[in-house]
Each structure stands twice: as C-alpha cells, then as structure tokens.
Amino acid sequence: MSIESHDIAHDDHHDHKPSGFLDRWLYTTNHKDIGTLYLVFSLLMFFIGGSMAMVIRAELFMPGLQLVEPEFFNQMTTMHALIMVFGAVMPAWVGFANWMIPMMIGAPDMALPRMNNWSFWILPFAFTMLLSTLFMDSGGPAAGWTLYPPLSLQGGQSFAFVVFAVHMMGISSIMGSINVIATILNMRAPGMTLLKMPLFVWTWLITAFLLIAVMPVLAGAVTMLLTDHFFGTSFFNAAGGGDPVMFQHIFWFFGHPEVYIMILPAFGVVSEIIPTFSRKPLFGYTAMVYATASIAFLSFIVWAHHMFTVGMPLTGELFFMYATMLIAVPTGVKVFNWVSTMWQGSMTFETPMLFAIGFVVLFTIGGLSGLMLAMAAADLQYHDTYFVVAHFHYVLVPGSVFALMAGAYYWLPKWTGHMYSEKWGKIHFWVSAISVNILFFPQHYLGLAGMPRRIPDYSTQFADFNMISSIGGFIFGASQLIFVGVIVHCVYKSRQVATGRVWEGAKGLEWTLSSPPPYHSFNTPPVIDSTTIAHVEEAH
Amino acid sequence: MNGPSHGKLVRKLVLLAVGMFGFGFAMWPLYNVFCDLTGLGGRGVKVVESAGELQKSDRQVKIRFDATVNSGLPWIFEAKEKSTMVSLGEMTEATYMAMNPGNEAIVGQAIYNVTPPEASLYFVKTECFCFTEQVLQANETREMPVYYFIQPDLPEHIKEITLSYTFFRNESANAVALATARETDSE
Numbered sequence: 001m002s003i004e005s006h007d008i009a010h011d012d013h014h015d016h017k018p019s020g021f022l023d024r025w026l027y028t029t030n031h032k033d034i035g036t037l038y039l040v041f042s043l044l045m046f047f048i049g050g051s052m053a054m055v056i057r058a059e060l061f062m063p064g065l066q067l068v069e070p071e072f073f074n075q076m077t078t079m080h081a082l083i084m085v086f087g088a089v090m091p092a093w094v095g096f097a098n099w100m101i102p103m104m105i106g107a108p109d110m111a112l113p114r115m116n117n118w119s120f121w122i123l124p125f126a127f128t129m130l131l132s133t134l135f136m137d138s139g140g141p142a143a144g145w146t147l148y149p150p151l152s153l154q155g156g157q158s159f160a161f162v163v164f165a166v167h168m169m170g171i172s173s174i175m176g177s178i179n180v181i182a183t184i185l186n187m188r189a190p191g192m193t194l195l196k197m198p199l200f201v202w203t204w205l206i207t208a209f210l211l212i213a214v215m216p217v218l219a220g221a222v223t224m225l226l227t228d229h230f231f232g233t234s235f236f237n238a239a240g241g242g243d244p245v246m247f248q249h250i251f252w253f254f255g256h257p258e259v260y261i262m263i264l265p266a267f268g269v270v271s272e273i274i275p276t277f278s279r280k281p282l283f284g285y286t287a288m289v290y291a292t293a294s295i296a297f298l299s300f301i302v303w304a305h306h307m308f309t310v311g312m313p314l315t316g317e318l319f320f321m322y323a324t325m326l327i328a329v330p331t332g333v334k335v336f337n338w339v340s341t342m343w344q345g346s347m348t349f350e351t352p353m354l355f356a357i358g359f360v361v362l363f364t365i366g367g368l369s370g371l372m373l374a375m376a377a378a379d380l381q382y383h384d385t386y387f388v389v390a391h392f393h394y395v396l397v398p399g400s401v402f403a404l405m406a407g408a409y410y411w412l413p414k415w416t417g418h419m420y421s422e423k424w425g426k427i428h429f430w431v432s433a434i435s436v437n438i439l440f441f442p443q444h445y446l447g448l449a450g451m452p453r454r455i456p457d458y459s460t461q462f463a464d465f466n467m468i469s470s471i472g473g474f475i476f477g478a479s480q481l482i483f484v485g486v487i488v489h490c491v492y493k494s495r496q497v498a499t500g501r502v503w504e505g506a507k508g509l510e511w512t513l514s515s516p517p518p519y520h521s522f523n524t525p526p527v528i529d530s531t532t533i534a535h536v537e538e539a540h
Numbered sequence: 541m542n543g544p545s546h547g548k549l550v551r552k553l554v555l556l557a558v559g560m561f562g563f564g565f566a567m568w569p570l571y572n573v574f575c576d577l578t579g580l581g582g583r584g585v586k587v588v589e590s591a592g593e594l595q596k597s598d599r600q601v602k603i604r605f606d607a608t609v610n611s612g613l614p615w616i617f618e619a620k621e622k623s624t625m626v627s628l629g630e631m632t633e634a635t636y637m638a639m640n641p642g643n644e645a646i647v648g649q650a651i652y653n654v655t656p657p658e659a660s661l662y663f664v665k666t667e668c669f670c671f672t673e674q675v676l677q678a679n680e681t682r683e684m685p686v687y688y689f690i691q692p693d694l695p696e697h698i699k700e701i702t703l704s705y706t707f708f709r710n711e712s713a714n715a716v717a718l719a720t721a722r723e724t725d726s727e
Contacts, residue, residue, distance in 0.1 A: 111546050112546065112550070174557050177553075178550055178553045178554065178557075181549070181553060182546050182549050182550055182553075185549060186545055186546055186549065212553055212556050212557050212560070213556070213560055214560070215557070215560075216557050216558070216559075216560035216561035216563075216564060217560055217561070217563060217564040218564075219561055219564065220561050220562075220563075220564020220565050220567075221564055223564075224564075224565070224568075232711075232712055235568055238610075238651055238706070238708065239610065239649055239651065239708030239709065239710065239711070240649075240712075241651065243571070243575075243581065245581070246567065246568065246571050249567065249571065250564060250567050253567075313580065313657065313658075
C-alpha cells in the first residue's frame with residue numbers, strides 16, 4: 001500500500017478545520033496554519049520594510065536634502081533594518097520551518113503546538129510596538145539597527161518601546177527554536193535517522209541552536225541599554241566608568257551568528273531545490289551537513305571583524321581576520337557541491353530553480369566582498385561605507401530573500417494544491433534579478449570611493465551611481481508586487497491542479513502527501529525507504 | 541507520541557537560553573577583568589597610596605598629555621604641558637587646567653585612558669583628579685594635578701606614552717547638586 005493513499009484514506013475523516021475565522025487562525029495549533037500565519041506576516045513586514053527602503057532610495061536619488069528631514073532618514077535606515085531582519089527574514093524562515101519540518105521528517109505536527117501559537121502571536125504585538133515609535137514625539141530609533149551607544153542612548157522616551165519590542169521578538173524566536181529542536185530530535189518517523197534528514201531540516205536544527213545561544217545575549221545587551229537610558233546605570237556610559245566599545249562586543253557576539261541565522265535555512269532550501277531540477281541526488285550530502293555545522297561554530301569566534309576600527313591590538317585583528325577568512329572554506333564547499341549537483345544533470349529552469357541559481361551566483365558575489373572586508377588592513381578603508389551596505393545586501397537580498405522566493409515557488413503548489421503562473425514567476429525572477437544588481441552593484445563603487453552609509457546627503461561626485469542605484473531600487477521594489485500577484489492568483493484563481501509529487505524530480509516525504517496536504521498529515525508515521533527520502537548519499 | 545520526553549529536552553533548552561541571557565550580563569565583569577589583566581582599552585593603571593622606595597632607572601620615555609571635554613560639559617580643559625620626558629621609576633607631577641566659563645556650578649568627572657594600552661599596566665598613579673568628581677563654581681579655574689610614575693620594567697619597545705583624559709558632565713551628581721541648591725534657596 002502506498003503511503004499516499006494510506007494517508008488520504010486515514011485523514012479524510014479527520015480533516016476537519018475549525019470553522020470560525022478566529023477559531024481557525026487565532027487559536028490554531030496546527031503547524032500548517034501557523035506556518036501560513038508566519039509567512040503572511042513576514043510578507044507584510046517585507047513590504048513595510050521595503051517601503052522604508054524606497055524612502056531611503058528616493059532621498060538618495062539626488063544629492064542634497066529633498067524629501068525627508070535627516071532625523072526621519074535616520075529613523076528609516078534603522079527601522080528598515082530592524083523590520084527586515086526581525087520582521088521579514090527571520091519569521092519567514094520560521095514559517096517555512098513550521099510548514100515543512102513536520103512534513104519532511106514524517107511527524108504529525110510540531111512538538112509543542114500551543115507554544116507554537118504563542119510564538120507567532122506575540123510577533124504582531126512586538127512589531128506594532130516597534131512601528132508605533134514612528135508616531136511618538138521622540139520618533140523611532142535612529143541610531144542604526146546596531147543600536148550603538150552613546151548615540152542610541154541620546155534618543156527620547158520611545159527607546160523603551162524599541163527595547164521591549166526586541167525582547168518580544170527574542171522570546172518569539174527562542175520559543176520557535178525550542179519547538180524546532182524538540183520536533184526534529186523527538187518526532188522523526190521511525191527510520192528517519194539524523195543523516196537521512198533533508199538538508200533544510202538540518203540547517204534549521206543548527207539555526208535553532210544558534211538562535212537559542214544568541215537571542216538571549218541580544219536581550220541582555222538591550223536590557224543594559226534600557227537601564228543605562230532610564231535607570232542611571234553605566235554599563236556603556238563612559239562618564240560613569242562604562243565602556244561603549246563593550247556594547248559593540250556584546251552586540252556582535254549576537255550579531256554575527258544572527259547573520260548566519262538568516263542564511264543557513266537559505267542554504268537548506270537551495271540544497272532541496274537544486275537536486276530536484278537537476279534530477280540528480282545532492283552532491284556531498286554529508287559534507288553539506290558538516291559544512292553547515294562548521295559555519296555555525298565559526299560564527300561565534302569572528303564577531304570583532306565588525307569592529308576592526310575600534311583600536312584593537314594587532315593580535316586581535318589578525319585572529320579575527322584569519323577566523324573570518326576560514327569561513328570561506330565551508331562556504332566554498334557548499335557552493336562547490338551545488339555546482340557539482342547541477343553538473344551533467346538533466347536541468348530544467350522552472351521559477352524555483354531560477355531563484356536557486358540566482359542565489360548561488362549572487363550570494364557568492366556577496367561572499368567575495370565579505371572576504372575583502374575581512375582583511376583588517378583593507379577594512380579600515382571600507383568600514384561604514386556603502387561597500388559594506390553593498391556586501392550585506394548581496395548576501396541578504398539575492399541571498400536570503402531569493403532563497404525565500406525560491407522556497408515559496410517550490411512549495412506553493414504543495415501548500416495550495418494549485419500551480420502558480422510559471423510565466424509570471426519567471427517574469428518576477430528576471431525583473432528582480434536584473435534590478436537587484438542595478439540596485440546594489442553600484443554601491444560597491446560608491447563605498448570604494450568613500451561614500452559613508454546612513455547619511456541622507458552626499459557629495460556630488462557620488463550622484464550618478466546613486467541615481468542608478470535608486471532606479472534599480474524602485475524597479476526591484478515594484479517587481480515584488482508581481483510576487484504578491486502570483487501568490488494571490490495561485491491561492492484563489494489558479495485552475496491548474498497540482499499533483500502530489502508536483503515536480504518530476506522531487507524527492508522527500510512531503511511529496512508523498514497530496515497537494516494540498518491533509519490538515520493533519522502523518523498521523524501514522526510513514527515508512528522510510530530510499531525512494532521516499534530526499535537525499536541518498538551516493539556510493540562513490 | 542513522545543510526549544513525556546519533550547519536557548526534559550525543553551527544560552534543557554530553556555536553561556541554555558536563560559544561561560545565555562546571564563552570559564550577556566557576565567560579559568560586563570569578564571570584560572573588565574580581561575581589560576585589567578591585558579591592559580586592553582588602556583585602563584590597566586594601578587593606584588597606590590604611596591609610592592614607597594622607588595628604583596630610579598636611567599631610561600627615559602616621552603609622556604604626552606591629552607585633554608578632551610565631552611560635548612555635554614561646557615568647560616575648557618587642557619594640559620599645562622603637551623609632553624615631557626620622564627625617567628622610569630621617578631615620581632612625577634603633571635598638571636591639567638580646567639575652567640568653568642559658565643554662570644553656574646557644574647560637577648564633572650574625568651575618565652582616563654593610556655595609549656599604547658600595554659603601557660597602562662606599567663603606569664602607577666598615587667593621586668589623580670579623576671579619582672573623585674570635581675566641582676567648578678561659576679567662572680572658576682583650577683589646576684588639577686596627577687602624581688604618577690612608570691615602573692622600570694616597562695617593555696623596551698615602548699618609547700612614548702600618551703595619558704589622555706576626557707571630562708564628562710556628572711549627570712547624577714549635578715541632579716543632586718541642583719536639588720540641594722533649590723533647597724538652600726527656598727530656606
């Protein structure tokens with residue numbers, strides 16, 4: 001008996017969803033519903049953070065101050081980053097985790113369904129609080145997302161809202177991570193050993209440990225800022241004997257693992273998609289797992305490369321420089337493995353594959369500019385310039401965000417039971433891929449020429465590249481509306497029914513379910529054999 | 541499924557999260573101990589009551605004096621001399637000048653820093669205006685002395701040391717002073 005027919009037969013008479021709107025969404029403990037909530041929320045945040053980016057690019061379209069006050073510009077750069085990092089990318093990955101992890105390991109749901117509901121539902125409150133600061137007298141946070149003191153301590157009373165919002169996001173992430181770890185370690189179907197798990201599950205397991213290790217450190221750091229601001233302590237206040245540089249150390253002890261929190265699940269998704277559309281097993285599955293773990297370990301010992309200019313001793317600079325460069329090794333292994341997976345495969349280029357290949361190419365460009373920044377001697381020139389902005393946007397936008405898009409197109413037919421419009425998906429990819437380069441590539445040159453980041457005005461010598469970058473930005477921003485159109489069409493309008501397998505070359509347990517999957521799937525654990533698992537290590 | 545076993549794992553993970561929250565705060569003392577031991581940050585200066593018998597050496601180093609005022613404090617603050625040559629192991633006095641050109645008394649606090657940071661481990665002070673808060677009355681100018689010596693075992697490669705001070709407004713002391721002044725006024 002096939003697993004598919006068994007599950008459908010089993011679930012047909014257990015497939016009742018709560019009927020009322022509130023019962024369905026507010027009280028839900030179903031991993032698929034909560035995954036949808038996370039994804040919709042993060043898409044909303046993506047557009048709010050994106051519209052802030054449009055304000056920034058519009059102001060930078062020409063030299064001089066045209067549209068906004070410098071104070072508001074600073075609030076925009078700060079809020080854009082906080083919203084994109086904590087509101088868009090991180091919750092989107094948690095959404096993918098919720099939807100896919102139980103279906104990928106043959107579990108009926110997440111391990112702690114009620115906590116799962118709570119993890120999601122505190123997020124809207126956190127971001128309402130964060131966004132409400134924009135309407136307060138003292139305005140939103142304006143010292144950059146890094147919240148460096150003393151500048152961040154010179155803001156007004158609204159700072160308390162920012163700190164509490166960060167606390168709530170942190171609690172949400174930690175609860176989400178505990179849930180992911182408990183699900184993966186305790187709820188795998190019999191026979192689904194750790195080294196048979198899909199790579200997306202592996203990368204999320206490691207990401208979850210990173211989150212539990214560093215989100216509390218950020219919570220500690222912002223708590224110290226809070227008491228420095230309102231209760232007269234001097235953790236970072238030089239006048240009282242504190243040290244502002246210590247904040248940078250604590251922040252980046254969180255901040256560096258944080259950037260891997262945003263990229264490791266992306267590695268996982270791309271490692272699922274490339275084998276599917278290359279119709280070949282993933283090259284070097286075990287190497288991928290170890291490379292992910294090495295990247296996670298190294299992320300804890302490289303934080304001070306964000307602060308080469310604080311006046312560190314030479315030994316410190318050398319240590320952090322070499323440790324940072326070392327990360328290129330496991331990352332190189334990954335890129336090599338993705339390319340080797342495609343090598344001599346029977347490749348087709350559906351939208352998820354286009355985004356995945358776009359990810360590999362453009363993420364690698366971001367990785368290489370990261371290596372340039374890792375060189376302590378050169379970093380003194382690049383520090384706090386647009387070169388840094390170009391670097392991290394290359395790894396985050398055509399990196400993380402492209403992987404999110406790739407994953408969304410890949411699993412959308414599975415989630416909805418309908419095929420999305422391949423034509424519009426491809427248009428979305430090409431417009432995004434071209435405009436994202438028009439947007440960020442000129443920023444490399446601006447940075448090398450010395451344009452500082454986070455400044456609303458600039459010298460006329462930077463005018464041309466800024467205008468090109470802004471035009472790219474507007475096209476990229478507008479092209480994301482195509483994405484919304486494709487999703488809405490797929491959910492409500494598409495008449496093309498998706499099969500259970502969806503993609504000819506797709507492997508893994510989620511594809512053994514129907515599309516859309518039953519509300520409660522894998523109530524009986526599936527049978528694991530080499531045809532149902534995603535990655536089979538090739539015998540060499 | 542494995543209902544009861546979640547509890548154990550979840551407890552461990554919560555403990556890890558709570559531990560890491562504590563670790564964030566533990567960074568503060570750890571950072572200070574690390575800086576005291578290594579001199580990083582240039583804050584490793586020793587303070588002694590009296591210098592005792594000093595072993596004077598023939599070796600001399602150049603000491604440069606730097607003075608900065610934080611933008612929150614409307615004072616004028618400078619070193620009397622830009623630099624001086626000092627023999628290792630010799631008790632020396634350096635003088636800074638601070639002036640309050642305003643119309644009200646202000647409490648300030650000086651914070652020091654030694655460059656190169658490694659040299660701070662061999663820098664010993666017996667008296668410094670930075671040990672306590674300083675009150676300058678309206679239009680008052682005052683000399684502020686520092687008594688210090690450099691230990692003779694200063695590594696050979698250090699030829700020049702900068703002693704730098706930044707004067708900050710002491711917010712809490714000013715609040716107290718202001719409150720006291722108001723009370724005296726109302727009496």
